[in-house]
Amino acid sequence: MSLLTPDAKTHVDPAAQASVPEKSRAERKTSFDVADFPLPHGREEDWRFTPVDRLTGLLADEPTADGAVTVEVSDQSVVAEPLAADEGVRGTALVPGDRASALAHANSAKALHLKLDAETEYDEPLRVTVHGNAGKRSNGHVVIEAGVHSKGLVILEHTGSGEHTANVEVVVGDGAHLTVVSLQQWDDDALHLAQHEALVGRDATYRHIAVTLGGKVVRINSNVKYDGPGGDATLLGVYFADAGQHLEHRTFIDHNAARTKSLVTYKGALQGESAHSVWVGDVLIRAEAEGIETYELNRNLVLTDGARADSVPNLEIETGEIAGAGHASSTGRFDDEQLFYLQARGIPEGEARRLVVRGFFADVISKIGVPAVVEPLMEAIDAELAAGAQV
Amino acid sequence: MSTIEELNPGLEGIGHYQFGWADSDAAGATARRGLSEEVVADISGRKDEPEWMLKNRLKALKLFDKKPMPWWGSDLTGIDFQNIKYFVKSTEKQATSWEELPEDIKATYDKLGIPEAEKQRLVAGVAAQYESEVVYHQIREDLEEKGVIFVDTDSGLREHEELFKEYYGSVIPAGDNKFASLNTAVWSGGSFIYVPKGVHVDIPLQAYFRINTENMGQFERTLIIADEDSSVHYVEGCTAPIYKSDSLHSAVVEIIVKKGARVRYTTIQNWSNNVYNLVTKRATCEAGATMEWIDGNIGSKVTMKYPAVFLMGEHARGETLSIAFAGEGQHQDAGSKMVHAAPNTSSTIVSKSVARGGGRTSYRGLVQILEGAHGSKSSVVCDALLVDQISRSDTYPYVDVREDDVQMGHEATVSKVSEDQMFYLMSRGMTEEEAMAMIVRGFVEPIARELPMEYALELNRLIELQMEGAVG
Numbered sequence: 001m002s003l004l005t006p007d008a009k010t011h012v013d014p015a016a017q018a019s020v021p022e023k024s025r026a027e028r029k030t031s032f033d034v035a036d037f038p039l040p041h042g043r044e045e046d047w048r049f050t051p052v053d054r055l056t057g058l059l060a061d062e063p064t065a066d067g068a069v070t071v072e073v074s075d076q077s078v079v080a081e082p083l084a085a086d087e088g089v090r091g092t093a094l095v096p097g098d099r100a101s102a103l104a105h106a107n108s109a110k111a112l113h114l115k116l117d118a119e120t121e122y123d124e125p126l127r128v129t130v131h132g133n134a135g136k137r138s139n140g141h142v143v144i145e146a147g148v149h150s151k152g153l154v155i156l157e158h159t160g161s162g163e164h165t166a167n168v169e170v171v172v173g174d175g176a177h178l179t180v181v182s183l184q185q186w187d188d189d190a191l192h193l194a195q196h197e198a199l200v201g202r203d204a205t206y207r208h209i210a211v212t213l214g215g216k217v218v219r220i221n222s223n224v225k226y227d228g229p230g231g232d233a234t235l236l237g238v239y240f241a242d243a244g245q246h247l248e249h250r251t252f253i254d255h256n257a258a259r260t261k262s263l264v265t266y267k268g269a270l271q272g273e274s275a276h277s278v279w280v281g282d283v284l285i286r287a288e289a290e291g292i293e294t295y296e297l298n299r300n301l302v303l304t305d306g307a308r309a310d311s312v313p314n315l316e317i318e319t320g321e322i323a324g325a326g327h328a329s330s331t332g333r334f335d336d337e338q339l340f341y342l343q344a345r346g347i348p349e350g351e352a353r354r355l356v357v358r359g360f361f362a363d364v365i366s367k368i369g370v371p372a373v374v375e376p377l378m379e380a381i382d383a384e385l386a387a388g389a390q391v
Numbered sequence: 392m393s394t395i396e397e398l399n400p401g402l403e404g405i406g407h408y409q410f411g412w413a414d415s416d417a418a419g420a421t422a423r424r425g426l427s428e429e430v431v432a433d434i435s436g437r438k439d440e441p442e443w444m445l446k447n448r449l450k451a452l453k454l455f456d457k458k459p460m461p462w463w464g465s466d467l468t469g470i471d472f473q474n475i476k477y478f479v480k481s482t483e484k485q486a487t488s489w490e491e492l493p494e495d496i497k498a499t500y501d502k503l504g505i506p507e508a509e510k511q512r513l514v515a516g517v518a519a520q521y522e523s524e525v526v527y528h529q530i531r532e533d534l535e536e537k538g539v540i541f542v543d544t545d546s547g548l549r550e551h552e553e554l555f556k557e558y559y560g561s562v563i564p565a566g567d568n569k570f571a572s573l574n575t576a577v578w579s580g581g582s583f584i585y586v587p588k589g590v591h592v593d594i595p596l597q598a599y600f601r602i603n604t605e606n607m608g609q610f611e612r613t614l615i616i617a618d619e620d621s622s623v624h625y626v627e628g629c630t631a632p633i634y635k636s637d638s639l640h641s642a643v644v645e646i647i648v649k650k651g652a653r654v655r656y657t658t659i660q661n662w663s664n665n666v667y668n669l670v671t672k673r674a675t676c677e678a679g680a681t682m683e684w685i686d687g688n689i690g691s692k693v694t695m696k697y698p699a700v701f702l703m704g705e706h707a708r709g710e711t712l713s714i715a716f717a718g719e720g721q722h723q724d725a726g727s728k729m730v731h732a733a734p735n736t737s738s739t740i741v742s743k744s745v746a747r748g749g750g751r752t753s754y755r756g757l758v759q760i761l762e763g764a765h766g767s768k769s770s771v772v773c774d775a776l777l778v779d780q781i782s783r784s785d786t787y788p789y790v791d792v793r794e795d796d797v798q799m800g801h802e803a804t805v806s807k808v809s810e811d812q813m814f815y816l817m818s819r820g821m822t823e824e825e826a827m828a829m830i831v832r833g834f835v836e837p838i839a840r841e842l843p844m845e846y847a848l849e850l851n852r853l854i855e856l857q858m859e860g861a862v863g
Contacts, residue, residue: 004428004429004432004449005428020466020468021461021462021463021464021465021466022463024785270795287780287781290780302795302796304795305795305796306795307795308792308793308795309792310790310791310792311790311799311801312787312788312789312790313786313788313801313803314785314786314787314788315784315785315786315803315805316783316784316785316786317775317777317783317784317785317805318783319777319780319781320746320777320778320779320780320781320782320807321780321807322777322805322807324804324805324806325804325805325806326802326803326804326805327786327801327802327803328800328801328802328803329788329790329799329800329801330798330799330800330801331790331792331797331798331799332797332798332799333795333796333797333798
């Protein structure tokens, strides 16, 4: 008996047509058109950690429901005329990189527009409070424009519940100094998919701080590119994932101009069954970006059994003329020896755990350095630990 | 420097790619191109293989058709599977002494310096693979007495069928990936090693692989079994001539490291710059066992190679030391994969890469800690050195941790050669080129010192060649 099939002489290999892989992160698709981003099935590179099965409703192309969100701005003097899709600076910094962002863009006819006047220092933090209502879906697009040599701090607070896609588009003028803080203090059933993208001007300083404590599924993609040499970007993040939470942060620094700097520091703690955190940090150093400096750091502290932290730093470098580039990531368990040491000195276990976790977050929190953010954050972390201890 | 030349007569007078000559190619010229069931059956038939192997090969061919090409990593569009010669037989029967080899093959290996190594008894055993099959084989008598088996894989199947069948495909199944399927369908040659319980092979076993035919595919299959508490070090080197069109090297290496055993596998890959080098290498480690991969990638057009260790038993340990050089037109996409499947296992990956002349090096690795592998530790360190403005270096370290009681660290740095170092060396009378080569050698020294002496010397020489013309 022959083992061969009748046409054994010929062999057609349908899969032999190889495709050319993406040469760099810059080749990943970006588009304003929702149709360019089909519903993800979870095997795509940029969705492979995300529980897309929990997001089918949010990833459907639907407009904002009535009363889904209330948005308040603390200082009306910075609120400019809302921007339509091709109006003003809208679309210059942010081009959607995934379906959620494309939906947020397409379903936001008018974007909230905050404008910091040129040559002006804003002493008080500018607060934007976004409150979502349970069971309702919203799409949002915010444009923050910092004029030349302006200085300011914008705090975006997210509270309440519901399902939200959101874009935050930041244009930092030449020599400006802008800090954008995004606080995710959602209720435990909120879904939030966001793209934050900044275009950093010549010699400008941009700081982006993501603090994610609440929400069922939160995914924030924070991207930076430069509009001229000398820009400096710092991306900081703190997250605390409890049982059942999926907190995902992705950063992409596109060093497309010479002598630019970037520093990314994200730290997270996890506690509880199936708490899941994801950090993916991409850095691309283009051939023209000579003399740049970049460092990325992610550390995860796993406090209890059953939690999972994914950490992926990717670095692509197309020129050797750089001042320095590196990244580091680590995931470790709560160190029992430190706990023992403190307990041996008479500190009760609960208090000792609190000290160790505070110590873990200490350096990123000192980098944040914004009292309006830091104090409530430390309280919130203590509250998370206290809640965890009771379980 | 003269001592290096004395020790390595083969290294004299070598050009930019010193192994680029081609011998007359009577065997290759007549070999058929393309892939089909008939070709696979023909390979199996010529070797007079048992039916289970033929079935296995045909199954793998079907899997090969189904599997997609990798959509990540390097550009593989240049491979034309139907233009490749899948089996080229170069000699009628395997020689047991050097003199028995046909003249042209002997000359080839003389140029590579094998008989020197063998004559000096630097190595415990030598296998030389030319085209598809092993042409020369020798193992020291005392090792043979201890029960060490070191034969080519075809003889392994013939002479030790039971042992072979038990382990073949157990580490890398036929459907593992497209190129593993291809290898399983058309494999030929390679090494089959069995080290019995408690036996320590104290000097390295060695193999050389050479492609001589244009559009040739070399698909060697290596199977190493280290029984409990044994140890062995296997070293392979690879070269090919330079032809106008591309060749494919797609090996599969399976290693089984049993309880408490230790295997070290060293590769210095210096294929010519038109070889696609797409290799699947994997080891499984039982409790207390250690697997070490030492991986040097210098040649080839494209290399995609991620030696893996599956840590299956408690306290097993995996280690990869990897260096990659990418010159003009080269893409070294290399790294390592560590899968922690048992408690208290540990792994270390150290990767160093140098890119110059527009070449691209990528570190692509995976550390996976599965549920139940508590107390596991992993550390990944990647350093890249860029010597000019047009070269490229990437780091893609995937980490997948599904257990909480673990320690996991990754660090990467990319730097350029510092002007201070160059100035210091040049002020001591070195030319710019010498200074650059010295800095690069210093950069890879932590890996070079792990190599057997003659390989370390060769590596240094290859670095110098790679760095030639790198300055200015």
